[in-house]
Amino acid sequence: MLKHGVFIAIWILAGAAGGFSQGRFELQFGASAGLPFSISMESRLPGFAGPFASHAYDRAPFFAGPAVRAAFNDRITLGFDALYKPVRGRGSERFETSRETLSTSGSTWDFPLIVDYHVLKSTPRLYFGLGLVVGAITRGTTEIRSTDIQTGASSMRTEELRAKRQVPAPIINGGLEWRAGGLVIRPEMRYTRWRRVDATLAARHFNQFEYLIGFSFRSYER
Amino acid sequence: MNVRTSLSTLVLLVTALFALSPSAFAQRRLEFQFGVRAGVPVTQFMDLNIPVSSFRESFDRTYVTAGPTFQVILYDRFLIQGDAMYKRVRGRTQPVNPGSAIFEFRAASFEFPVIVDYYFTRGNWRPYAGAGVVAGHISTGTLDSRFPPGSGSGNLDSPFSGQLLLRNQLPAYVANGGLEWNTSGLAIRPEVRYTRWDRSGGIGIPVHQVEVTVGLSLDVAR
Numbered sequence: 001m002l003k004h005g006v007f008i009a010i011w012i013l014a015g016a017a018g019g020f021s022q023g024r025f026e027l028q029f030g031a032s033a034g035l036p037f038s039i040s041m042e043s044r045l046p047g048f049a050g051p052f053a054s055h056a057y058d059r060a061p062f063f064a065g066p067a068v069r070a071a072f073n074d075r076i077t078l079g080f081d082a083l084y085k086p087v088r089g090r091g092s093e094r095f096e097t098s099r100e101t102l103s104t105s106g107s108t109w110d111f112p113l114i115v116d117y118h119v120l121k122s123t124p125r126l127y128f129g130l131g132l133v134v135g136a137i138t139r140g141t142t143e144i145r146s147t148d149i150q151t152g153a154s155s156m157r158t159e160e161l162r163a164k165r166q167v168p169a170p171i172i173n174g175g176l177e178w179r180a181g182g183l184v185i186r187p188e189m190r191y192t193r194w195r196r197v198d199a200t201l202a203a204r205h206f207n208q209f210e211y212l213i214g215f216s217f218r219s220y221e222r
Numbered sequence: 223m224n225v226r227t228s229l230s231t232l233v234l235l236v237t238a239l240f241a242l243s244p245s246a247f248a249q250r251r252l253e254f255q256f257g258v259r260a261g262v263p264v265t266q267f268m269d270l271n272i273p274v275s276s277f278r279e280s281f282d283r284t285y286v287t288a289g290p291t292f293q294v295i296l297y298d299r300f301l302i303q304g305d306a307m308y309k310r311v312r313g314r315t316q317p318v319n320p321g322s323a324i325f326e327f328r329a330a331s332f333e334f335p336v337i338v339d340y341y342f343t344r345g346n347w348r349p350y351a352g353a354g355v356v357a358g359h360i361s362t363g364t365l366d367s368r369f370p371p372g373s374g375s376g377n378l379d380s381p382f383s384g385q386l387l388l389r390n391q392l393p394a395y396v397a398n399g400g401l402e403w404n405t406s407g408l409a410i411r412p413e414v415r416y417t418r419w420d421r422s423g424g425i426g427i428p429v430h431q432v433e434v435t436v437g438l439s440l441d442v443a444r
Contacts, residue, residue, distance in 0.1 A: 037306070037332040038362040042385050056364040056383040059330050090366070091383045101381065124254055124442050176256065176292075178442055187256065187290070189306075209332075209360060211290060211306055 026071040030216025033064035037209040055091030106140010128174035138163035164197040186214040253295040260288035261435025281313035301339040329363025351399040361388035411437040
């Protein structure tokens, strides 16, 4: 999925650059970092599994990652981010003969592709846009401590953290951009609507609101 | 935040974007400011509103509220403020019966008030007052159980870990008043803010909330 996302981003960037060859084209490289307003991951175990298993994820304290943007005609910006978020969770499961406690740690990488339209060309440049999360990766491990009810003996094992596919996920965003020399600063609010999936211990929470600030350098212009 | 709230916030944003027409901007009737706001909630921020006798609940006092803020000043007379205010939530329920599980709440609350204020005077010191709404509210976190030391149950009973997704308490209405001091491109705004929340049973924000905050904002464009 990530390969497809990167391919789509490059294809659109290349195509758009050709299409705007008569006008101004600018490439920006930088980083974005921000604060998620809600939990990023959640457990969705309905039905018979629900009463016997519980799991919770902490809200990620931050997210960050590299970003590349292409600006066309000083009006439209196409941006592609790779955003890292830490994942921490814990839980328990009850069985007939044993109890298990789970401890999860890992990370997610999201790859949003967003087209922004600059409403104002003056400083600051007010913009809003639409996009898609074209790729998402969840990596990590869950340490499971199992305790036998009869004997009290405990054992430990590790399982890979797996998340179901929830992309593409639509995005709406809006923010301000202002330029100081070659530096571009973009505080922004972003909303992502993830697809709902069930019967899994690890899924993206379907409503995601985030505040982020992007810093990038204007590195190529023609 | 539910879909209806998200949509109304979006409509508000889009309306604001269209209101900020380039012609108005060119005539310097608009001023943008961006900064932070922080302060102290005067009232208890969270409580449990259900009549139960089997446990007692307590919430830690929330000492600080803080977040990014964005302002638009129209005709040097009206101030439109949009904030994203964070508050930490920590609490627990303690059972009346000894040996039962203690439940601990850990959550983050983000409020998104949008307020329109009127400046009563011009100059460097300007009192203002206004009203608005909380356009969005997100409260997510975790709920974990643990057994008190010496209860004998802690080794084999499964600890519970669940996601805490607090119910939306909108509509919520805001009234505020404060004093603005402008110096060297920096606007300092100490203010008192009252919020009236909608209320129902369960864990939630009490109906009446008062907080004292100070906003620091920089002129990003005039």
